[in-house]
Amino acid sequence: xxxxxxxxxxxxxxxxxxxxxxxxxxxxxxxxxxxxxxxxxxxxxxxxxxxxxxxxxxxxxxxxxxxxxxxxxxxxxxxxxxxxxxxxxxxxxxxxxxxxxxxxxxxxxxxxxxxxxxxxxxxxxxxxxxxxxxxxxxxxxxxxxxxxxxxxxxxxxxxxxxxxxxxxxxxxxxxxxxxxxxxxxxxxxxxxxxxxxxxxxxxxxxxxxxxxxxxxxxxxxxxxxxxxxxxxxxxxxxxxxxxxxxxxxxxxxxxxxxxxxxxxxxxxxxxxxxxxxxxxxxxxxxxxxxxxxxxxxxxxxxxxxxxxxxxxxxxxxxxxxxxxxxxxxxxxxxxxxxxxxxxxxxxxxxxxxxxxxxxxxxxxxxxxxxxxxxxxxxxxxxxxxxxxxxxxxxxxxxxxxxxxxxxxxxxxxxxxxxxxxxxxxxxxxxxxxxxxx
Amino acid sequence: xxxxxxxxxxxxxxxxxxxxxxxxxxxxxxxxxxxxxxxxxxxxxxxxxxxxxxxxxxxxxxxxxxxxxxxxxxxxxxxxxxxxxxxxxxxxxxxxxxxxxxxxxxxxxxxxxxxxxxxxxxxxxxxxxxxxxxxxxxxxxxxxxxxxxxxxxxxxxxxxxxxxxxxxxxxxxxxxxxxxxxxxxxxxxxxxxxxxxxxxxxxxxxxxxxxxxxxxxxxxxxxxxxxxxxxxxxxxxxxxxxxxxxxxxxxxxxxxxxxxxxxxxxxxxxxxxxxxxxxxxxxxxxxxxxxxxxxxxxxxxxxxxxxxxxxxxxxxxxxxxxxxxxxxxxxxxxxxxxxxxxxxxxxxxxxxxxxxxxxxxxxxxxxxxxxxxxxxxxxxxxxxxxxxxxxxxxxxxxxxxxxxxxxxxxxxxxxxxxxxxxxxxxxxxxxxxxxxx
Numbered sequence: 001x002x003x004x005x006x007x008x009x010x011x012x013x014x015x016x017x018x019x020x021x022x023x024x025x026x027x028x029x030x031x032x033x034x035x036x037x038x039x040x041x042x043x044x045x046x047x048x049x050x051x052x053x054x055x056x057x058x059x060x061x062x063x064x065x066x067x068x069x070x071x072x073x074x075x076x077x078x079x080x081x082x083x084x085x086x087x088x089x090x091x092x093x094x095x096x097x098x099x100x101x102x103x104x105x106x107x108x109x110x111x112x113x114x115x116x117x118x119x120x121x122x123x124x125x126x127x128x129x130x131x132x133x134x135x136x137x138x139x140x141x142x143x144x145x146x147x148x149x150x151x152x153x154x155x156x157x158x159x160x161x162x163x164x165x166x167x168x169x170x171x172x173x174x175x176x177x178x179x180x181x182x183x184x185x186x187x188x189x190x191x192x193x194x195x196x197x198x199x200x201x202x203x204x205x206x207x208x209x210x211x212x213x214x215x216x217x218x219x220x221x222x223x224x225x226x227x228x229x230x231x232x233x234x235x236x237x238x239x240x241x242x243x244x245x246x247x248x249x250x251x252x253x254x255x256x257x258x259x260x261x262x263x264x265x266x267x268x269x270x271x272x273x274x275x276x277x278x279x280x281x282x283x284x285x286x287x288x289x290x291x292x293x294x295x296x297x298x299x300x301x302x303x304x305x306x307x308x309x310x311x312x313x314x315x316x317x318x319x320x321x322x323x324x325x326x327x328x329x330x331x332x333x334x335x336x337x338x339x340x341x342x343x344x345x346x347x348x349x350x351x352x353x354x355x356x357x358x359x360x361x362x363x364x365x366x367x368x369x370x371x372x373x374x375x376x377x378x379x380x381x382x383x384x385x386x387x388x389x390x391x392x393x394x395x396x397x398x399x400x401x402x403x404x405x406x407x408x409x410x411x412x413x414x415x416x417x418x419x420x421x422x423x424x425x426x427x428x429x430x431x432x433x434x435x436x437x
Numbered sequence: 438x439x440x441x442x443x444x445x446x447x448x449x450x451x452x453x454x455x456x457x458x459x460x461x462x463x464x465x466x467x468x469x470x471x472x473x474x475x476x477x478x479x480x481x482x483x484x485x486x487x488x489x490x491x492x493x494x495x496x497x498x499x500x501x502x503x504x505x506x507x508x509x510x511x512x513x514x515x516x517x518x519x520x521x522x523x524x525x526x527x528x529x530x531x532x533x534x535x536x537x538x539x540x541x542x543x544x545x546x547x548x549x550x551x552x553x554x555x556x557x558x559x560x561x562x563x564x565x566x567x568x569x570x571x572x573x574x575x576x577x578x579x580x581x582x583x584x585x586x587x588x589x590x591x592x593x594x595x596x597x598x599x600x601x602x603x604x605x606x607x608x609x610x611x612x613x614x615x616x617x618x619x620x621x622x623x624x625x626x627x628x629x630x631x632x633x634x635x636x637x638x639x640x641x642x643x644x645x646x647x648x649x650x651x652x653x654x655x656x657x658x659x660x661x662x663x664x665x666x667x668x669x670x671x672x673x674x675x676x677x678x679x680x681x682x683x684x685x686x687x688x689x690x691x692x693x694x695x696x697x698x699x700x701x702x703x704x705x706x707x708x709x710x711x712x713x714x715x716x717x718x719x720x721x722x723x724x725x726x727x728x729x730x731x732x733x734x735x736x737x738x739x740x741x742x743x744x745x746x747x748x749x750x751x752x753x754x755x756x757x758x759x760x761x762x763x764x765x766x767x768x769x770x771x772x773x774x775x776x777x778x779x780x781x782x783x784x785x786x787x788x789x790x791x792x793x794x795x796x797x798x799x800x801x802x803x804x805x806x807x808x809x810x811x812x813x814x815x816x817x818x819x820x821x822x823x824x825x826x827x828x829x830x831x832x833x834x835x836x837x838x839x840x841x842x843x844x845x846x847x848x849x850x851x852x853x854x855x856x857x858x859x860x861x862x863x864x865x866x867x868x869x870x871x872x873x874x
Contacts, residue, residue: 024801025771025775025799028798028799028801029798029799108819108820110813110818110819110820114809114813116819116820121801123831123832124801124831204831204832205831205832219660220660223656223657225830225831225832243854246853246854249854249856250854250856252856253856253857253858254856257856257857257858257861258857334462338462356851360849361465361466362462362465362466364461364465364558364561364847365847366847366848367847367848367850368847368848368849368850369849369850369851369852370849370850370851370852371851371852371853371854371855372551372850372851372852372853372854372855372856373855373856373857375856375857376547376551376850376852376855376857377848377850381547381857381860381867382545382547382553382848383545383547383553383867383869393662394560394561394641394642394662394845395560395641395642395662395845396833396845396846398845398846398847398848399847399848400848408831408832408833408835409833409835410801410802410803410804410805410835410836411803411804411805411814411819411835411836411837412797412805412806412807413804413805413806413807413809413813413814414793414806414807414808414809415806415807415808415809415813416683416808416809417680417683417686417687417808417809418808418809418810418813419686419687419689419690419691419694419809419810419812420690420694420695420810420812420813420818421690421694423818424694430818430820432820
């Protein structure tokens with residue numbers, strides 16, 4: 001996907017998107033009960049159409065195999081009956097989450113009989129672009145409907161038949177509910193998936209699910225806000241006063257528990273005072289777990305490892321590779337993180353509470369961790385019950401984002417004929433009293 | 438300011454911006470007390486340098502006059518002693534606002550001895566681009582320091598001498614505090630103000646203060662998030678069941694109280710059943726207040742007004758001009774607003790509570806108002822004590838944004854050696870218990 005001019009949406013795509021926008025007017029007004037009911041009807045319909053979906057997936061798989069698609073992609077494309085049933089159950093689970101809509105955030109009497117409220121409301125139309133994984137269609141549709149939003153989906157073309165069957169079933173389910181069937185819309189052509197990046201009047205938020213490459217491409221080619229992150233370059237800093245055994249276990253877990261995850265570490269920073277003891281004990285364990293270490297000059301002096309080049313500090317390996325740098329003190333560690341972190345999650349291992357506090361306050365990442373694995377940075381592990389994405393931007397939403405990422409808020413002001421002129425003249429005065437609900 | 442290639446920052450600008458980023462590490466750690474103290478020292482220093490600032494402003498004014506700059510710009514450029522003293526007082530007022538930093542938003546025990554907290558933190562480096570108004574330098578610097586942020590300022594070149602004197606005084610004040618003097622940085626060349634749009638590694642948020650044209654230009658030419666809005670096309674819908682007198686007063690106030698404001702209405706939508714009575718009574722009042730009306734065909738039948746063209750519905754007049762459309766029912770009104778509103782603020786006048794609720798729930802704008810003037814859509818009138826901008830985007834922050842717009846949050850996770858492997862294996866389990874503070 002090299003840089004090229006993103007095509008403008010054609011009339012057919014524009015029309016589809018406008019249908020979804022219209023549906024939003026209805027979906028955003030549906031009650032919590034109605035939205036939950038719709039989810040269950042969607043789940044029922046998927047169950048009813050189980051065989052058709054699996055058959056479509058077998059066909060997709062076969063076509064992909066014939067095309068010689070990579071094994072990694074093939075395994076993500078494959079939808080087993082178990083995985084499908086799990087996905088269906090997932091939809092019902094989303095129905096059990098707290099209603100994110102209508103939450104009161106501010107209630108204030110601005111003046112006599114002039115009441116301001118701020119409440120959460122759905123965002124609008126969410127554009128979702130994902131690679132392979134047909135289970136993502138179910139999950140993201142459920143999250144969107146749960147939060148009163150509508151969704152335009154574009155999956156990888158290798159899963160087109162599966163995605164079509166899943167969407168057909170979802171829409172059949174929706175049709176039995178009070179929610180407009182146009183609330184879920186699937187695009188299947190690559191042209192449309194590019195052109196949707198230009199639908200900034202119709203789409204309010206884009207959620208990409210896929211490789212760094214996909215996310216980066218989308219971020220650079222749309223004016224629509226994008227919820228997601230490209231790189232996940234996470235660090236673990238081993239301070240001077242530590243429980244060595246704990247440090248080693250956390251470092252190992254942060255690297256090897258699932259190295260392809262964005263919250264796995266890429267760089268280990270070690271205080272010079274403990275470098276020898278730490279590395280002497282840790283190196284055999286890393287070796288045992290097939291982790292390739294790439295160290296700076298000092299690190300290399302403590303054991304066999306490849307030399308780290310300057311490129312290593314800015315590389316997300318997503319693999320069993322770990323760069324190691326020895327630092328003189330905590331400030332050098334914080335400085336390194338400031339220079340190279342992608343602001344996802346960075347951790348410190350230390351028994352010194354002042355150092356831990358300094359690290360956590362100074363490091364400007366979405367997650368700052370003390371004495372635990374960076375792999376905890378995850379919407380489910382945080383207890384959000386869902387994860388719509390992980391954001392590494394400075395502004396909220398930041399870090400793992402649950403349903404909260406699919407809602408916004410608006411201000412409701414209710415008066416009895418108040419005009420600003422009376423306040424400007426001093427005839428009336430503002431009170432600005434917070435009101436308990 | 439036509440479309441053109443935004444220049445890349447040169448080394449000098451990049452260096453300046455990096456100095457500010459470094460300062461952020463310090464400023465973000467300053468305590469509430471230290472930040473408030475810094476504000477008061479900034480205010481003291483401005484007071485001490487009052488005469489120098491006013492002298493610089495007289496020179497700027499003279500130069501601008503010689504250049505034949507418009508009267509509107511001249512009047513915004515002019516800094517009277519009163520305005521300056523007011524600005525200084527404003528800085529001390531910002532010090533009295535509640536500390537926006539360190540607010541606990543989430544506290545959750547994920548598992549035994551594994552505690553997650555989400556707290557508000559400063560955003561980082563705020564880029565502010567404004568036209569004329571030298572008082573904006575004081576206000577926005579105060580808001581930035583109050584919230585632990587750093588700021589890179591670029592004002593209109595016609596106010597360069599004034600802005601330089603103000604910034605010099607602010608920095609002298611900062612210098613007496615513990616806060617790094619590099620926390621406030623003024624750019625004075627036009628080249629730098631363009632190039633700063635490309636400082637997406639150094640600047641976290643841009644706040645434009647100026648014309649629609651300026652805001653739009655910035656939004657279209659930077660990857661940095663922009664807090665602001667280009668258009669403010671607000672509507673007032675006069676429903677069928679109303680107190681006519683109230684409707685007229687609110688409509689008048691919403692248009693004439695300050696027509697150049699973004700929260701003034703541009704279009705009045707009137708239910709056909711009350712159009713005759715409403716317009717018969719309202720027309721003389723609008724005429725008396727020099728409001729030019731532009732109506733659709735039906736509206737024109739009720740009195741003398743110019744015909745509205747389709748362009749009128751999408752024009753922000755910022756002037757004593759008001760377009761008028763007669764609608765068959767509330768749905769047509771909502772439909773018109775969906776098509777043309779800039780999602781700033783839209784209001785309904787109605788004694789029918791169902792209609793009011795329907796309008797407020799359906800209209801997808803940052804502010805939905807019932808029986809009161811749209812002119813209340815303002816950070817000060819909402820009681821926020823400050824306004825850093827008004828946002829018309831779908832995602833938060835939305836509507837008038839106070840200090841909240843200058844803070845973000847991060848997740849702090851504190852453990853005792855927990856690793857994900859133990860949870861994946863079932864050896865340990867998540868509890869996800871909300872903890873009261």
